[in-house]
Structure formats: structure tokens, C-alpha cells
Amino acid sequence: MKIHSLLVLCLTTLATLTIGCRVGNTEHHHANDKATKMAQGMGDVKSAVAVVHPADGQKVMGTVTFTDVAGGVQVKGQLKGFEPNSKHGIHIHEFGDCSDTAKLTSAGAHFNPEGAKHGGPDAAARHAGDLGNLTADASGAASIDMTMKGISVSGKNAILGRSLIIHAKEDDLKSDPSGESGDRIGCGIIGMKKP
Numbered sequence: 001m002k003i004h005s006l007l008v009l010c011l012t013t014l015a016t017l018t019i020g021c022r023v024g025n026t027e028h029h030h031a032n033d034k035a036t037k038m039a040q041g042m043g044d045v046k047s048a049v050a051v052v053h054p055a056d057g058q059k060v061m062g063t064v065t066f067t068d069v070a071g072g073v074q075v076k077g078q079l080k081g082f083e084p085n086s087k088h089g090i091h092i093h094e095f096g097d098c099s100d101t102a103k104l105t106s107a108g109a110h111f112n113p114e115g116a117k118h119g120g121p122d123a124a125a126r127h128a129g130d131l132g133n134l135t136a137d138a139s140g141a142a143s144i145d146m147t148m149k150g151i152s153v154s155g156k157n158a159i160l161g162r163s164l165i166i167h168a169k170e171d172d173l174k175s176d177p178s179g180e181s182g183d184r185i186g187c188g189i190i191g192m193k194k195p
């Protein structure tokens, strides 16, 4: 009887330990799976949109779409509310935060994942977020349609969740860190586009 009881105790203990271990492992795996799926989910997003709103006292507004294409991201859109025949720096900034409606400092600096210096969209050395300039026509409207290298919507150097910023002045495409493009007059968060 005594040996039998001991055996049962041993088996019970072993079973408890094994189950405990399994539960621990299962929870661990669930947490990992969730993180992986979330990351994969974000990585699957191929198109995004930014609706640009004016900073306090400004007028610029419009919509710009971002679509993964071979070699980069196609950036396409229309904006209005500029002075006629004017030029304005346009960049992707690091944070999707337009909450500082006065100065838009909440958007942070130019998106610069490679630690480069500021440049134009075609320069060898440039911030990934350097889109160059918008040129407004006589009615104060401007359009953009270009392929940006070195970024993706949600893969390497992802722009999803960052912001698109429009400036008061022309970007000189060389002065580090911001091209001397002046105040930030418009901001749009780059979010998932409805398919």
C-alpha cells in the first residue's frame, strides 16, 4: 500500500509539473504568435492615405495616396490653398502626430531611418522622407505624382503611421536638416487606405 501511494504521488506530481509546463509554454507561444501576426498584418499593408489639414491660420488641404510599387512608393495626390504660383517643401516626418496645430512640431523631424543628410528626392544622399517641392499653379492648387525610392508603405523604412508635412517655403534640397523650407503649414497622418 505504501509503495502504491508513493507511486501515485509521484505520478500526480509529474503530471502536474508537465501540465504546468505545457500551460506555460502555450501561453508563451500565444504571445509570440500574436506579436508575429500583428507584425505580419502591418507588413501586409500596401496602400496608405494622408488627408492634409491646415495648421492654425493656414489654408492648405488635400489628399495624398501612397502605394507600394517596384522600387519604392508611388506618391500621388492633389492639394489646394496655396499662394498662386508658389513652391512648398513636402516631406514625410517621423511621427504621425499633427496634434500641435500651431507649429506641427509634434510630427518630429524628417523621416530619416538611414541617418542621412537632407537632400532632394533624386539626390544620392537624402532623408527617406524628402519628397522635394510642390508647385502651386495660378489657382493655388498643386499636384504630386512621383515614385519615392528607399521607403515602403509597411515594410522596410515603413511610412505607415508617420505624417506628411507641407511647408510655407520652397525646400532648397540641400540645407541640412530641413531644406530651409520654413513653417509647417499642413499635416496629414499616413494611415491605412480603404481598399
Ligand SMILES: [Cu+2]
Residues within 6 Å of the ligand: 089, 090, 091, 092, 093, 110, 165, 166, 167
Ligand atoms: Cu518637412
Ligand SMILES: [Zn+2]
Residues within 6 Å of the ligand: 091, 110, 117, 118, 119, 127, 129, 130, 177, 178, 179
Ligand atoms: Zn529632409
